[in-house]
Amino acid sequence: MKLGIIGPAAAGKTTVFEALTHEFAGPGAKNETRLGTITVPDTRIDTLSEMFKPEKTIYAKVEYLLPGKKEGKKEAGADLNWIQVIRDVDALIVVIRNHAHLGYDKPEPAADFMAIQQELILTDLAAVEKRIERIHADAKRGKGTDKEELELVEKCREALEAERPIRRFPELVGSKLLKGYAMLSAKPVLVLFNNADEDETLPTESGIFSDETCMVIRGKLEHELAQMSREEAAELLEEFNIAASATDRVIRKSYEILGLISFFTVGEDEVRAWTIEKGESALEAAGQIHSDIQKGFIRAEIISYDDLIAAGSMAAAKKAGTFRLEGKTYTVKDGDIINFRFNV
Ligand SMILES: Nc1nc2c(ncn2[C@@H]2O[C@H](COP(=O)(O)OP(=O)(O)O)[C@@H](O)[C@H]2O)c(=O)[nH]1
Ligand SMILES: [Mg+2]
Incomplete structure (x- = not known):
């Protein structure tokens, strides 16, 4: 899973990237594109590891991408570079300044967010218009037209012209024909309001965020906090009422x-730990691990994490009959512990 961090200049993108990844470039660092990988904290894996005492414990991983700035450009917002850099991320984290900052106007979260959204929309619109032109040109030259694709891109154009991001239209986001377009406004978005230290509240100035996470x-x-030891941080965590670190909370979201x-x-x-999309089947989950396991799939032995903890051990769970045998089409649930039986 890869997430791209974008937002207006001086919103706190670098600050957030470093707080999340614990990779500190320090003052005078160059404005290069940075990629940070972090392991996904999961107390369930901690507990399972204590239970099984395995040789290896492997957590899921998340990558954060922070686009650099082009040389000579001061304003990240006016820079097309980030648009190219974030093409292949799975989701966008939009950092929005929601605190007073010396030398800048008072924070305007709604306007700032709309400006970023607008750039995503205009980029997609340009791509969609180009594609529509191309389809028409091909048709004129006697090449067959893919009616279904044309219909879909025209729907995209209509949405984008109305300044609506594609992510609002599940049928467009899910369309296989549009996958190759990798539209920016189709990517899921998490809006991160970068608040002052003592401010824990979301901005309420406008309804424009009601559709956003x-x-x-x-x-x-x-x-x-990210630069402190656990002991050093403890006092601040209490003083500022921080129950879970930014890393934990952002990953969850x-x-x-x-x-x-x-x-x-x-x-x-x-x-x-393995990561899949909600709704995926046991067969698809098997494919995450290895194509051989998917090809030779026989059955999945499954117990939920909670059932295993309640039983106390695998042996006890087997005795209690909480182990289930499921077929290829079983929909995997969050927290399932799976043993795949397969033929090679
Ligand atoms: N007061 C305050 N200042 C911040 C906060 N986050 C970032 N800053 C400051 O805002 C400036 C710009 O932050 P930076 O992360 O470089 O922004 P970027 O341009 O989006 O990468 C820096 O001087 C930061 O120290 C915050 O939460 N509160
Ligand atoms: Mg920066």
């Missing part, structure tokens, strides 16, 4: 906007 981050504070869930595999050699 939003959360508050106190970027500067989280950046400081990222899973939410992407519709992702975790399943686990356990054993003496390895305890491991």
Whole structure:
């Protein structure tokens, strides 16, 4: 899972990136594109690891991409570079300044968000218009037209012209024909309001955020916390009422906007978390692990994490009959512990 961090200049993108990834470039760092990988904290994996004492414990991973600035350009917002850099991310984190900042106007979260949204929409609109022209030109030259594709891109154009992001239209987001377009406004969005240290509230000034998944981050504070030891941080966590770190909270929301869930595999050699989309089948989950397991799929032995914990051990769970045998079409649930039986 890869998330791109975008937003207006001085919104706190670098601050947030560093708070999330714990990768500190320090002052004087170049404005290069940065990629940070972090392991997804999951207490269920901690517990399973204690239970099975495996040789290896493998957590899921998340990548954060912070587009650099082009040389000579001061304003990230006026820079097309980030548009190219974020093409292949799974979701966007839009950082919006919601605190007073020396040398800048008072925060205007709604206007700032709309400006970024507008850039995404205009980029997609240009691509869609080009494609429509192309389809018409091909038709004139006697090449067959894919009516279905034309209809879909025209729907996209209509939405984009009305300044609506494609992500609002599930039938367009889900369309296989449009996958190759990798439209920016089709990507799930998490809006991160970068608040002052003592401010925990979401901006309420306008209804424009009612369609968005939003959360508050106190970027500067989280950046400081990220550089402290657990003991040093403890006092600040209490003083500023921080129950879960920004990293934990952003990851949770990222899973939410992407519709992702975790399943686990356990054993003496390895305890491991896997990430799939909600609604995926046991067969698809098997394919995540290895194509051989998918090809030779026989059955999945499944127990939910909660049932295993309630039983106390695998042996006890088997005795209690909480282990289930499921076929290819079973829909995997968050927290399922799966043992795939397969033929090679
Ligand atoms: N007061 C305050 N300042 C912040 C916060 N987050 C970032 N800043 C400051 O705002 C400036 C711009 O932050 P930066 O992360 O470089 O913004 P970027 O241009 O979006 O990457 C820096 O001087 C930060 O120290 C915050 O939550 N509160
Ligand atoms: Mg920056």
